[in-house]
Amino acid sequence: MSDPVQDVVEVMDRVRAAVSSVIEGKSDRIDTALVVLLAQGHLLLEDVPGVGKTMLARAVARSIDCTSRRIQFTPDLLPSDITGVSVFNQQTRQFEFKPGGIFANIVVGDEINRASPKTQSALLEAMAERQVSSDGVTHQLDAPFMVVATQNPIEMEGTYHLPEAQRDRFMARITMGYPSRGSELDMLDHHGAANPLDSLQPVTSGEQIRSLITTVGTVYAAPAVKDYIVDIIEATRTHEDLRLGASPRASLHLLRASRARAAMSGRDYVIPDDVQALAVPVLTHRLMPSSRAQLDGLGLEEIVSSIVEATPLPERG
Known part of the structure; x- marks a missing residue:
């Protein structure tokens, strides 16, 4: 097996x-x-x-x-070009939904x-909920x-x-x-x-x-690793060089991505290295630097890297 x-x-x-x-x-x-x-x-x-x-x-x-x-x-480009549009069929006398480009x-x-x-x-509904609503009907992706x-x-x-x-x-x-x-x-x-x-x-x-x-979803993340993720996310919300921190969705995405990286590495459990490797690509586009950070020329990648470095690693259980 x-x-x-x-x-x-x-x-x-x-x-x-x-x-x-x-x-x-x-x-x-x-x-x-x-x-x-x-x-x-x-x-x-x-x-x-x-x-x-x-x-x-x-x-x-x-x-x-x-x-x-x-x-x-x-x-x-129109929103209907992405999501699709209902077209009236002269033969059946009914509206038919013609899927847009998002249906793939x-x-x-x-x-x-x-x-x-x-x-x-x-794109918002499709990306968040994997569905498209048109004329009161919901179409699953x-x-x-x-x-x-x-x-x-x-x-x-x-x-x-x-x-x-x-x-x-x-x-x-x-x-x-x-x-x-x-x-x-x-x-x-x-x-x-x-x-x-x-x-x-x-x-x-x-x-x-x-x-x-499905396999990736079963990869184990210890409570200490989840605490580590939340510590990093919370640090972005209080950091002096950031005026907009990471959202709760960011912590969920960081956990899911860490599970995928662990599986691709041949492990059925997440380690802090997975979280550290993905913190920059998962977090930087959600953050906004403070005016002082912009004046000082600090990049978001640099700020996130410093947060990860300053966050204590979880203790071994």
């Missing part, structure tokens, strides 16, 4: 290898994306154009044999902050369901600020960064003649991912 946690390791190794064949030299970013997938979360990719945000999102979607859709966010297992939202705030808010959204930095031309309520729905945020010189040379050698996504084949199925998600 196979070990469920070992199944997580084996399947995720295959997915990681598939995505790595497209994204050169970004193994830590790929791992974070897979953690979010197994933890039933949503991922926000934020960086300047051309560094592989959309490529990573599409590579994750291609590596799994499930439904995926891409929504290109533009200023004229993995939804790639490209340049989400180029759409209006009204259109951005159309099939599992696995993951939104992978990309956005350019807010100071770039033609972008709208993503509201705090929307940002809080994302389990983690990562930045791609520029590749190393060696990785960029490899990219030119391997991907210069063709799109690497064209040759990427699925290495697992949506059904198998659902099974792995």
Whole structure:
């Protein structure tokens, strides 16, 4: 009889290898994306154009044999384009619901902050409750369901600020960064003649991912580890360099992500290392720095790292 946690390791190794064949030299970013997938979360990719945000999102979607859709966010995109719309059928004399782009297992939202705030808010119910309400009828979204959204930095031309309520729905945020010189040379050698996504084949199925998600939910988190998570979250609410701390949803997301990371590491229990490794990607996009921190040039990553370092580790039971 196979070990469920070992199944997580084996399947995720295959997915990681598939995505790595497209994204050169970004193994830590790929791992974070897979953690979010197994933890039933949503991922926000934020960086300047051309560094592989959309490529990573599409590579994750291609590596799994499930439904995926891409929504290109533009200023004229309507909420109904995302959620769907009821259309009157002349033959049956009834309204029929036509699903929008959100109805897929993995939804790639490209340049989400180029759409209006009204259109951005159309994602809120789907991301939080995995359902869409239209004309008084609720439509459930099939599992696995993951939104992978990309956005350019807010100071770039033609972008709208993503509201705090929307940002809080994302389990983690990562930045791609520029590749190393060696990785960029490899990219030119391997991907210069063709799109690497064209040759990427699925290495697992949506059904198998659902099974792995169930396994991740059984990973044990000791009470001391949960206390450790809450200590970190509470520290963000009282820290002098932050004017907006992390929400209770953030503590839940940090726990779920830590369970997924533990399973991907071959463990059926969470350790403080899991929490520490995920604190920055899970927390930074939910926080707002104080005016003094901004004047001092302190980054949110630096503030969160200092909070984690200052938080006492749980005692061994």
